[in-house]
Amino acid sequence: MFFELYSRGELEDKKAYLSDINSELINAYEVVKSTPEKLIIELEYYKNNHNKEFYYQTRELDRLENFQTLSKLNRATRFIYLNKTCFNGLYRVNSKGYFNTPIGSYKNPNIADKEAILNASEALQNAMISNQTFDKTKNNATQGDFIYLDPPYYPLTKTASFTTYDKNAFLDKCKFAS
Known part of the structure; x- marks a missing residue:
């Protein structure tokens, strides 16, 4: 939604505020915004090494105790690589918060899309980016603001748990419903 509005010129000279509960997504936005050239170089490396074994090694990194100490660039590269190469681009984590979508x-796969990354970086330059829940984000809204909320999705069946976006998804659903 944000990038579509930006590309149509509807956000020029206006403030944009992007927020999400997914810290890895927010980190990726921040890296795209601040260091797109370095990100492209890293993604080229991932592109050149892409295969099934490399995918699963990369996917398993979030199981390491020191995962959060990886650089923002490394975590963003991993996030984008997995998004571009996993099944249907589906972001899904298990109850421990580990990414568990199989390889696509x-x-x-277009892993290192230089033009898209540079365009996104330009679009994000005037955007405020934060990692927080929608209920806190909506408190920043004022009269006349355009707001787009992407609420949590309820599984249609007990086995359709693939809709989980975050390990705390149930809490989000309760907040959104209230």
């Missing part, structure tokens, strides 16, 4: 069956 893409013949030539």
Whole structure:
């Protein structure tokens, strides 16, 4: 939504505020905004090494005790790589917060899309980016603001838990419903 509004020129000279509960997504936005060239270089490395074994090694990094001490650049590269190469671009974590989407069956995934990253970086330059829940984010809104909320999704069946976006998803659903 944000990038579509930006590309149509509807956000020029206006403040934009992007927030999400997913800290890895927010970190990726921050890295795209601040160091797109370094990110592209790292993604080229991932592109050149992409195969099934590399995918699963990369996916498993969040199980390491020191995962949060990895650089913001390394975590953003991992996040984007997994998004571009996992099944249907589906971001899903298990109850421990570990990314668990299997590899996708893409013949030539666009892992290091230089033009898209540079365009996104430009769009994010005047955006405020934060890692917080929608209920806190909406408190920043004022009269006349355009607000887009992407609420938590309820699984349609007991086995459809793939809709989990964050390990605390149930708490989000309760907050959104109230």
